Amino acid sequence: MWLHKTLLLLVLAVIGGGSLSESASSEKLALFTVATESNDGFQRFVRSAARHGYNLTVLGRSRQWKGGDVMRGPGGGQKVNLLRDAVQKLKDNDDWLVMFVDSYDVVLTAGPDDVVKAFQKFKADVVFSSEGFCWPDPSLAELYPEVKPNEKRFLNSGGFIGYAPKIAAVLSEKLNDNDDDQLYYTKVFLDRTRREQLNMKLDTKSSIFQNLNGALDEVTVKFKGNGSYLYNFKTGFQAAVVHGNGPIKTIFNSLSNYLDGQWTPKHGCLACLENTFTLDLLDDDNFPRVFMAIFIEFPTVFIEDFFENIAALDYPKKRMDLMVHYAVEYHKNDVHTFIAAHGKSYRSFKVYGPEKQLDDKSARSMALEESEKRGAVYYFSVDGEVQLENTMTLQRLVEQNRSVVAPLVVRPGKTWSNFWGAINQDGFYLRSADYMDIVKGIRVGLWNVPYLSGVYLVHGRHIPMLRQQAAYVDSVLDADMSLCRVLREQVIFMYVDNRVYYGHLTDSSNFETTRLHNDMYTIIDNLYTWQKKYVHPDYETTLHHTPFDQIKQPCPDVFWVPMTTPTFCRHLVEEVENLGDWSSGKNDDPRLAGGYENVPTVDIHMNQIGFERQWLYFLREFIVPYNAKLFKGYHSEGKAIMNFLVRYHPNEQDRLMPHDDASTYTINIALNEQGIEYEGGGTRFLRYNCTILRNPRGWMLMHPGRLTHHHEGLVVTNGTRYIMVAFVDP
Secondary structure (H helix, E strand, C coil): CCHHHHHHHHHHHCCCCCCCCCCCCHHHHHEECCCCCCCCCHHHHHHHHHHCCCCEEEEEEEEECCCCCCCCCCCCCHHHHHHHHHCCCCCCCCCCCEEEEEEEEEECCCCCCHHHHHHHHHCCEEEEECCCCHHHHHHHHHHCCCCCCCEEEEEEEECCCCCCCCHHHHHHCCCCCCEEEHHHEEEEEEEEHHHHCEEEEECCCCCCCEECCCCCEEEEEEEEEEEEEEECCCECCCCEECCCCCCHHHHHHHHCHHHHHHHCCCCCHHHCCCCCCCCCCCHHHCCCCCEEEEEECCCCCCCHHHHHHHHCCCCCCHHHEEEECCCHHHHHHHHHHHHHHHHHHHCCEEECCHHHCCHHHHHHHHHHHHHHHCCCEEEEEEEEEEECCCHHHHHHHHHHHEEEEEEEECCCCCEEEEEEEECCCCCCCCCCHHHHHCCCCCCCCEEEEEEEEEEEEHHHHHHHHHHHCCCCCCCCCCCCHHHHHHHHCCCCCHHHHHHHHCCCEECCCCCCCCCCCCCHHCCCHHHHHHHHHHEECCCHHHCCCCCCCEEEEEECCEEECCCCCHHHHHHHHHHHHCCCCCCCCCCCCCCCEEEEEEECCCCCEEEHHHHHHHHHHHHHHHHHHHHHCCCCCCCCCCCCCEEEEEECCCCCCCEEEEEECCCCCEEEEECCCCCCEEEEEEEEECCCCCCEECCCCCCEEEEEEECCCCEEECEEEEEEEEEEEECCCC
């Protein structure tokens, strides 16, 4: 009986009417792949195979790749030859299954049991994956068997499974290493006699193998419990093998952020925990060496603050080599001030200024070379528009232990960031489906992306390759785009981390450098950074959290609130003194529409220093909210025609006669310190017989104008007093 049964199975196998073995066991499933390089794509594949318990054999690890440039054209015959040799050991084992898949662009999302069950339903001895394109020879398309709608008709060589003897038979013919593997398998399949003898079928419904090229519009990631999988809603299957074949590698990499439970809405980013380490247990002398390269390639806002953040990074400077390249003379003082204060704290430092005549690409290429010479474990690139406010930024990036990783930085209030979620075929920007969620922090994790710029950490093992490839140099692409193209081609993954706040980007697109303190003029384009530098640190607390009855009120309806920093006060005073075009303090004033000032002061108007537009923006953003809190029921329009800085001096104008302001309400900001920079001064409200003698620098008086708050400026007896005044809603 046993002999008859065996013979029957063999006959069925020959005529294609059944499978070689009655049943297959996942314990006897041998998974093979080819990888001559241990790049990030391969490591991702290996991790997915290990998670699901596959019996994996990697072929070609010590071999040179001779299979051609399969990213750009036919090739891959070396994979066939390597697999042929490996399968010889199993060719006589009828009960063993052999599965082959590519590795650099493959993720496994189910285990051997699921694969075997799906395979058995085919009642075949060999099953190849399928796709919607007949490649590399489209002329063979009409030779393929017809398939039903929503099924894929053409063989893909990136994944197949079968009984060991039949796989060995498929591999029986010789080919050159640089011949095309898909064409080889295609010819076997299209030979009807061989197809029937081998009992060979295609996975036209993607029940085991999902090839994504041409199928992106029919798949979606689904989440279930702790896991996730790719579901084909046209065929109703969830494949165990997801293959980012063809020219969609970046899209596949984006999908891989979510596949196989790497990120789920319930548990967040589980992949973020893979292969990380901590530096907390190391003493400073054992921290990994970092080469930090700073690039200031154009006039850039808030560079002084940029360097303060760099200096504050919590990483041992004696374990860091530093290079600074600045391309414009404008930043010479900023750079040299930073180097004078901190340069000797670093293990080494070099500064390259505009006299070196290095363009952006040359400077970045030089940095790679210097990093390699220094033997750094990591290369940390930071551009001048990146404000790293999180002092732990560098340490956190190192601990991620990734090939390339960047902290997410965004222009506040905008969607402009230092990464792209997708790119087009030319390597330029496309918005990915999850870009906004990542930028806004709706989804947090460590995200595989196709493009980074501004700030990133590169593992030192990649630096020799990047230098040899001249990674920053391309005749068409910008330096950062060129770098990312090389990384993508080498299957080196780039990650952006948005799990904590690291800092933000500034905007220098409208930055002008003709003033004394140019940062002060950038409030409209850089509101967040401007506020941190120029608005009093207690402003937000006073506005949003201090009860009304706790606001200082030194005189009836005269409110005293923190408004600006000492830096703003100093910069504004220096800006007007640098202009020096003070009014005479007399009634005749040609600056005014009528040419006459009823209550004259020695002053300079904001429009004289080109600050009128910025001041009115400041008024609307920061002063009007105070008005809403302090004068409930009145909704300010934030308009002001008279915005001026007043100077009081004993030998000039030392006081101001009693008067009413032509305003609904007036603001008065003290710009210097009484008792230090001047003596005397103050404001007296006559109707209430109330005097305010000391207004701290940066604090603002806000009071009604017109008739109710008749007031005068008291005598300055020594030094110079400066105040900023605006008549709001005249």
